Amino acid sequence: MRKLKIAYLTGNDPRDKRTWSGTTYYIAKALQQHIGEVDLLGPVHIPHWLDKLFRAIAKSIRIVFGTEYFAQFSIPLSLYYAKVLRRKMKGQSYDLVCAPSSSSVELAYFKTDLPVVLISDTTFQLVAHYNDPGYKKISWLSRWEGNFLERRSLRRSNLSVFSSEWAAASAIQDYKINARRVTVIPPGANMDSKPELDIIYRKFGNPRLTMLFLARDWERKGGNIAFQALQQIREVHGEDARLIVCGCQPPPGVEHPDMEVIPFLNRNDQADQVRFSEVLSTVHFLLLPTRADASLSVACEANAFGVPAITTETGGVPEVVQDGVNGYCLPYHADGRLYALLISELFKDQERFEQLVHSSRMRYEERLNWDSWAESFQEAAGVAFPELANQV
Secondary structure: OOOOEEEEOOOOOOOOOOHHHHHHHHHHHHHHHHOOEEEEOOOOOOOHHHHHHHHHHHHHHHHHHOOEOOHHHOHHHHHHHHHHHHHHHOOOOOOEEEEEOOHHHHHOOOOOOOOEEEEEOOOHHHHHOOOOHHHOOEOHHHHHHHHHHHHHHHHHOOEEEEOOHHHHHHHHHHOOOOHHHEEEOOOOOOOOOOOOHHHHHHHHHOOOEEEEEEOOOOOOOOHHHHHHHHHHHHHOOOOOEEEEEEOOOOOOOOOOOOEEEEOOOOOOOHHHHHHHHHHHOOOOEEEEOOOOOOOOHHHHHHHHOOOOEEEEOOOOHHHOOOEOOOEEEEOOOOOHHHHHHHHHHHHHOHHHHHHHHHHHHHHHHHOOOHHHHHHHHHHHHHHHOHHHOOOO
């Protein structure tokens, strides 16, 4: 049987594990291992003249209207991406087009007769109206362009794969996409190899309650709440606790003798990958009171090490983190006191905590890994594209 050949459509560099928290890279890897040969068509480099155009538009809108222009949701960028990506495909024979991450810009004006699969964790409608402070001052032009490109790309896609029902519902309700062309597949853990099972037991040898705040954005991921939880656990509940902050720098004045800060770890660097694994193998909880998240890939990674995620009931997070299985989702209004109370109760109840550790690892084994994602993708693509059913 001829091996399926996939055009992997992305403007970003799909080899960079920092793009979309590594998800773009690991989707390509999963497709390569389980579905067929993957041709990475990104990155697409933006020419100087186009960058100058975007800067000029953004400056004009900021001066006149006091709002922000988002070039990543622009029609000129979409047209340029379509032209370059089509040129890269010239002379090649493909069976399927897969477009991950911010695919609306790449896909909106991309013309092809091939079956197209869009892979995403959100829609523009959700992004623009969510709790992310970065979009509070978005201009009317960017809002219009973003929705226009999203609608156009969804309608051009034969199948849209979302990481949650929350995102899938937006595609169906906000953009009137036929539900039969939409499916939900939870993400996997963004790591190169599966941690050995015995690694989940290392944390039991650490007598000091250790929590990990893993994020690039202190404010958006609820860093202040995590910091308050550390204080509450120590001062109110009397636990000898520490907090490891990894991936960002807390704001000035946010300091604590029992808070360790690892500002940056490069997922593309082997030494940093080893250190990342060492941290996850000894912490007891992933503490991430996120204010806005379409999904929570770091919870999948934590679960691989048997680390439960204590996070927020928001966006698509509850479909990754199930209460009592691989962590808990607290209400959005919960402050550090509630996080501290839950973590303290779980840690003091040894039997309950050990059970949660084991079920967290089981959740990763059964669902939150890229092999499982590829298997579900194969089933969905086989239904959507009967002509390729014997190949995918």
